[in-house]
Amino acid sequence: MRARDEVVVALDVGGTGMKCALVRPDGATVHTERHATAAQRGPDAVVGTILDVAEGLADKARADGLTPVACGIAVPGVVDEARGVAVWSANVGFRDVPLRDLAATRLRLPAALGHDVRVGGLAEARVGAGRDAGHVLFVAIGTGIAAAHVVDGSAAVGAHGAAGEIGHILVRPDGPRCGCGRVGCLEAVASASAIGRRYTELAGAPATAAEVVDRAASGDPLAGTVWREAVEALADGLATGQALYDVATVVIGGGLAQAGPRLFDPLRDALRERLTFHREPRLVAAALGDEAGCLGAALLALDTLAKESR
Numbered sequence: 001m002r003a004r005d006e007v008v009v010a011l012d013v014g015g016t017g018m019k020c021a022l023v024r025p026d027g028a029t030v031h032t033e034r035h036a037t038a039a040q041r042g043p044d045a046v047v048g049t050i051l052d053v054a055e056g057l058a059d060k061a062r063a064d065g066l067t068p069v070a071c072g073i074a075v076p077g078v079v080d081e082a083r084g085v086a087v088w089s090a091n092v093g094f095r096d097v098p099l100r101d102l103a104a105t106r107l108r109l110p111a112a113l114g115h116d117v118r119v120g121g122l123a124e125a126r127v128g129a130g131r132d133a134g135h136v137l138f139v140a141i142g143t144g145i146a147a148a149h150v151v152d153g154s155a156a157v158g159a160h161g162a163a164g165e166i167g168h169i170l171v172r173p174d175g176p177r178c179g180c181g182r183v184g185c186l187e188a189v190a191s192a193s194a195i196g197r198r199y200t201e202l203a204g205a206p207a208t209a210a211e212v213v214d215r216a217a218s219g220d221p222l223a224g225t226v227w228r229e230a231v232e233a234l235a236d237g238l239a240t241g242q243a244l245y246d247v248a249t250v251v252i253g254g255g256l257a258q259a260g261p262r263l264f265d266p267l268r269d270a271l272r273e274r275l276t277f278h279r280e281p282r283l284v285a286a287a288l289g290d291e292a293g294c295l296g297a298a299l300l301a302l303d304t305l306a307k308e309s310r
């Protein structure tokens with residue numbers, strides 16, 4: 001049992017901003033801060049900012065009479081959680097940065113490094129929309145599509161730190177080219193950016209995914225077609241996910257989940273059509289919003305502490 005005044009320093013580093021918090025062991029957030037990542041300064045400057053912000057949060061905790069006991073950091077890209085290394089990131093520019101040890105040295109606290117979507121899934125599975133389900137697939141749909149498979153509160157990392165990349169399931173062999181270089185990946189068809197791009201291409205006027213959803217609902221046939229194609233591709237990806245993972249609950253997060261029933265109703269039907277003997281998972285919207293990554297980073301740090309004290 002941890003003392004009441006203990007907190008974890010938690011940071012969720014994204015391409016544009018860092019969400020930061022002091023989190024109690026029971027998951028309650030006692031303080032939050034946001035900082036700009038300013039990734040254009042290069043990875044060394046970003047690492048400097050991460051360490052400064054983490055140290056500042058630990059100092060703030062002490063000034064408030066709290067005891068920082070660990071630090072958890074979530075980053076995008078490929079993350080080797082066992083070695084605590086940010087292996088590769090397109091939008092922040094990390095190349096083999098030993099971020100866990102850098103943070104542990106600077107703060108003189110145990111530290112943990114996690115993948116942003118994986119720790120977000122961890123938080124949704126334990127304290128968010130997937131709680132009470134032992135097997136959860138968290139799918140974040142925004143500029144890309146990534147997922148985390150969480151079993152009994154622990155997210156699979158993979159042998160190379162790249163588990164859960166369901167955005168790169170091949171769904172349309174004759175479809176558009178994906179950012180990864182291959183043709184026909186799920187995220188090239190069904191991410192929020194892909195939906196906006198497809199409509200813009202066909203209509204000849206720019207639109208975001210949210211606008212496509214609105215126009216489809218108000219009867220614009222072109223928007224309806226683009227939206228239906230995206231939902232069907234998503235259902236193909238989720239059916240593959242269910243064949244692999246057999247989860248009880250699929251939690252959908254990221255910007256596209258804001259579409260609400262306009263996404264969930266047709267997606268549920270399309271997924272049901274594709275399942276044969278597999279059991280249909282419960283399909284729900286994420287509950288923690290953009291705080292999931294920060295909360296998950298804190299949970300990961302607490303797990304590290306629990307392992308060390310065993």
Ligand SMILES: [Zn+2]
Nearest residue numbers: 168178180185
């Ligand atoms: Zn791809």
